[in-house]
Amino acid sequence: MKYQKELDDAYEIKEEITKAFKKLNKKQHSKVDEVFNTLHDEAFETIDCMECANCCKTTSPIFRDVDVRRISKKMKMSSANFENQYLNKDVDGDWVLKTTPCPFLYDDNSCGIYEYRPQACREYPHTDRKRIVSILDLTLKNVEICPAVAKIAIQIPDKFKK
Secondary structure, eight states, X not given: OTTHHHHHHHHHTHHHHHHHHHXXXXXXXXXXXXXXXXXXXHHHHHOOGGGTOHHHHHOOOOBOHHHHHHHHHHTTSOHHHHHHHHEEEOTXXXXXXXXXXXXXXXXXXXXXXXXXXXXXXXXXXXXXXXXXXXXXXXXXXXXXXXXXXXXXXHHHHHHTOO
């Protein structure tokens, strides 16, 4: 994978990243959001999702009911047929893909349902959202999947040294 170095670098300091993330809830949340948003923008200046697609190759987004209805309508199939063909309920009761890589991922890393993809895909990797502290557990998991998140996370310990 082109961006393996970012993932490897984050793995090497995973313990330090984890400790830094645990302390972020005690920081001013608007400051944490500001830092993450800045680092998010910087990371995506150098990382091209189309050259990676590791998220699509290794994990599943959550498909909300509205996503299922929209996608199945565009695919000219019933929601029930879409669910039966592509989705399973996970342990939390959420709809997720039956298989990885994503069945809608093409060989060139483009997405066959990009225009009407699930909200979770639209927002991934979630590092530019408000109240990032509310999803730090998810963000920590994404450090192992997304090179951009890894690149962001590597910088967090130094950004919040106090």
